[in-house]
Amino acid sequence: MTPETNNKSHSVPQHIAIIMDGNGRWAKARGLDRTEGHRQGAETVKTIVKASAKAGVRYLTLFAFSTENWKRPQYEVDAIMNLLVFMLERETPELNRNNVKLLTIGDTSQLDKKAKESLKNSIETTANNTGLHLVIALNYGSRSEILLAVKKLADDVANRKANLDTINEINFTKYLYTHNIPDPDLLIRTSGEQRISNFLLWQLAYTELYFTSCTWPDFSEEEFSKAITTFASRERRFGLTGEQIEKNNDKPI
Ligand code: IPE
Ligand code: IPE
Ligand code: MG
Numbered sequence: 263m264t265p266e267t268n269n270k271s272h273s274v275p276q277h278i279a280i281i282m283d284g285n286g287r288w289a290k291a292r293g294l295d296r297t298e299g300h301r302q303g304a305e306t307v308k309t310i311v312k313a314s315a316k317a318g319v320r321y322l323t324l325f326a327f328s329t330e331n332w333k334r335p336q337y338e339v340d341a342i343m344n345l346l347v348f349m350l351e352r353e354t355p356e357l358n359r360n361n362v363k364l365l366t367i368g369d370t371s372q373l374d375k376k377a378k379e380s381l382k383n384s385i386e387t388t389a390n391n392t393g394l395h396l397v398i399a400l401n402y403g404s405r406s407e408i409l410l411a412v413k414k415l416a417d418d419v420a421n422r423k424a425n426l427d428t429i430n431e432i433n434f435t436k437y438l439y440t441h442n443i444p445d446p447d448l449l450i451r452t453s454g455e456q457r458i459s460n461f462l463l464w465q466l467a468y469t470e471l472y473f474t475s476c477t478w479p480d481f482s483e484e485e486f487s488k489a490i491t492t493f494a495s496r497e498r499r500f501g502l503t504g505e506q507i508e509k510n511n512d513k514p515i
Contacts, residue, residue, distance in 0.1 A: 284453025
């Protein structure tokens, strides 16, 4: 996507991406099993989806399961997958009523049969909705996404469907999972960790980063508003000078 240099008129991020972290620690601090943290975290998803729609956010991308998360204990992986199915079945009618369109990024072909079926059903049910785009990152890893894109491109070049001379930053993005999604304006990571953990490495090039010590199960509409307010106070320069940005903001859009 072309960088948006007129930042002042865009105080509400068009696209917010969230690394929902800290479910396990939230549970541990309460003497509960880690899976209870995931259950509570799923309720936070509901709250933040509603808050995003209310704030006028167009895209909300949630990192739900990484390519590396398969290495966790099997019982935890199973609990996360069961929770995904439970939430999709419980919440799809509500998503539909609220005009939310569900999308996924990541290699969902590796999920179990039940999860794939529920996803397919929810995606089809909400396909014609025109409100908030809710993008769930499932079995998502940014390095594998970029590698897959390069392989597809190489294949297209070999089959003369693409020409190396005309490949640029814009048309390369068509090979990514996020091909029809604008780059995030704001990335939020909860739980105090300050790293990207293989999430949207290409797409985050000019995204504003916001880290909070609040764990995901405790993340509330108020915490979410704080992140949006912080975003609104930032000056996004995209490599330009502050003076150039000021001049740009004076111009009618
Ligand atoms: C995020 O919470 C959820 C997933 C990665 C699936 P964690 O489960 O990573 O919680 P912590 O980081 O161990 O506290
Ligand atoms: C990132 O969180 C993945 C998700 C939120 C789904 P992790 O908890 O897996 O990340 P690390 O291992 O702390 O970097
Ligand atoms: Mg974690």
